[in-house]
Amino acid sequence: MEVKAEAMLASQGGPKAVPKLGPFPSKLGREELWELIDLWDLSPQSKERIKNILNQDSHIEGPHLFRYYNPKPSRVAAAEDAMRELIGAKYCLAVNSCTSALIASYRALGIGLGDEVIVPAYTFFASAAGVVASNGIPVIVEVDDSLTLDPEAAERAITRRTKAIVIVHMRGAAGQMDALMDLAKRKGLPLVEDVAQAGGGSFRGKRLGSIGTMGCFSFDHYKVMSSGEGGFVTTDDEWLYTRAQSWHDTAACWRPDRFARERREGELFAGENYRMSELQGAVAIAQIRKTDSMLAGYRRARDLILAGIDPVPGLTFRRLTDSAGDTAICLIMFLPNPGVTRRAIEELHAEGVPAGGVYDSKVRDWHIYTYWEHVLETKSVAADGLPWSAVPKQELPKYSREMCPRTLDLLGRSVHIEINHNYSDEDCHAIAQGINKVFHHLWK
Ligand SMILES: Cc1ncc(COP(=O)(O)O)c(C=O)c1O
Numbered sequence: 001m002e003v004k005a006e007a008m009l010a011s012q013g014g015p016k017a018v019p020k021l022g023p024f025p026s027k028l029g030r031e032e033l034w035e036l037i038d039l040w041d042l043s044p045q046s047k048e049r050i051k052n053i054l055n056q057d058s059h060i061e062g063p064h065l066f067r068y069y070n071p072k073p074s075r076v077a078a079a080e081d082a083m084r085e086l087i088g089a090k091y092c093l094a095v096n097s098c099t100s101a102l103i104a105s106y107r108a109l110g111i112g113l114g115d116e117v118i119v120p121a122y123t124f125f126a127s128a129a130g131v132v133a134s135n136g137i138p139v140i141v142e143v144d145d146s147l148t149l150d151p152e153a154a155e156r157a158i159t160r161r162t163k164a165i166v167i168v169h170m171r172g173a174a175g176q177m178d179a180l181m182d183l184a185k186r187k188g189l190p191l192v193e194d195v196a197q198a199g200g201g202s203f204r205g206k207r208l209g210s211i212g213t214m215g216c217f218s219f220d221h222y223k224v225m226s227s228g229e230g231g232f233v234t235t236d237d238e239w240l241y242t243r244a245q246s247w248h249d250t251a252a253c254w255r256p257d258r259f260a261r262e263r264r265e266g267e268l269f270a271g272e273n274y275r276m277s278e279l280q281g282a283v284a285i286a287q288i289r290k291t292d293s294m295l296a297g298y299r300r301a302r303d304l305i306l307a308g309i310d311p312v313p314g315l316t317f318r319r320l321t322d323s324a325g326d327t328a329i330c331l332i333m334f335l336p337n338p339g340v341t342r343r344a345i346e347e348l349h350a351e352g353v354p355a356g357g358v359y360d361s362k363v364r365d366w367h368i369y370t371y372w373e374h375v376l377e378t379k380s381v382a383a384d385g386l387p388w389s390a391v392p393k394q395e396l397p398k399y400s401r402e403m404c405p406r407t408l409d410l411l412g413r414s415v416h417i418e419i420n421h422n423y424s425d426e427d428c429h430a431i432a433q434g435i436n437k438v439f440h441h442l443w444k
Pocket of ligand 1: 096097098099100123124126127168194196197217218219220230231
C-alpha cells in the first residue's frame, strides 16, 4: 500500500509533524522588571515616567537569570572576575552567602566527621555553625585586644584532630596574619579567612582573602559590599577551587562536560546548591566596582572622628594589626569596666552618637560564643547525635559559657562607634564632640 508523503515518518523523509515551535517570549518581562525598579526609592514622578516607557515598549524580553547555559555573558561570572581582581586571588567562586562560602571551603579542604576546626570566640555564629554543618567540631578560642583570634591561644588549642584554623577579620579589621600564617605553616594546617565583615580590607598591602588558604566573603545587606544576599570564595589553589565548585553546585552545571565521570579522584561528590543568581551577580559587580571609593569614605570619616577625640585616662582603642588596611567601618574603644561602658553607651545614645555595646551578659547576640548553646550543648539535627557522637566524650572540647574569660572581658568593655562612608565633616566633628562630652562628664 502506498503511504502518502505527509504520513511518512520524518526519519524516513516525511514532513515534520511539528515544524517549528516558538520563539516564545521569556517568562520574565515587564512585570518582573517593574518589581525590580520598584525596589529603588525613586520619586513618584520618575516611577510614573519609567512605567510609561515600559508600557509603550511592545517587546520586553527578560533576562536569563541562571548563571550557567546563559545565552548572554553571565553577570555572576563577571562578578567573580571583578572580585578576583579586587582581592588578588587566582580563583574566585560566587555563592549565595558567606555561610555557604565557609561550608564550601571547609568541604573543599576535606573537613569531615569529627575533625576539629579552630574558631574565635567572637565571630558571627556561621563561622562555627559551618564547621558543624560539615560534621566537624568547632574548637572555640580566645580573641585578644585586636578582637580577632589570639595566635598563641590558637596554637595551644591544636590537637591531633585539628584540620584547619579560621581567622575572622572582625568588625572591618585584619587579624594577626603574620603570626597565624606562621602557625599554619609550622603545623601544616590550612588557614581559612572569614572576611565577611572586612570585605576590601587589607593586611600589609595584601587584600584580606588573598593571604590564607581560602577566603570567604559575605555580600549580605549589612556588609561593606552587598547584593542583598551573596558570597564569594577566593583561593590560589586550583584544586580547592574545583572542590568548592563541586560542593556549591551538586548539579555540576559548572563542569565543561556536566555528566562526565570525575576527571580526578575527589573532584565529584554529593554537594549542595549554593549557586548565585544573575540578579545578585549584577548588583555585586556594581558594588565591587565601588568598593575602593566606599572604603576611602569610611577611612576619611574614621580619621576625622579619631582626630577629634580627646585623650582620657583609661580609654584605649582596639589594636589594629594594620591601620592603613582597616576598612574603618567602625571604631572600637575599651573602657575600664563594664559598668562605665554601659553608662557611656546610654549617654552616647542620648547625645545622638551612633554607639553600641559589643557584649552585655543580659543581651543575646549570635556574635558571642556564650549564646551558641547549640554548640555548647552539642545539639544535633538528628537522633544520631552527629557530629559530637563521632568523638569519644572525653575528647570533645570542654565547652562552657566561662571558657573564654578574656574575650568576655574585652567585649564587655567595648564601645562600638558605627561609621558611615557618607558622613560629612560636620557629622564627624559632631560625633567626636559627642564622645568628648560624654567621656569628660563620666571622668569628671
Ligand atoms: C564573621 C561572619 N561570618 C559569616 C557570616 C555569614 O554571612 P552570610 O550572612 O552571608 O551567610 C557573617 C554574617 O553576618 C559574619 O559576620
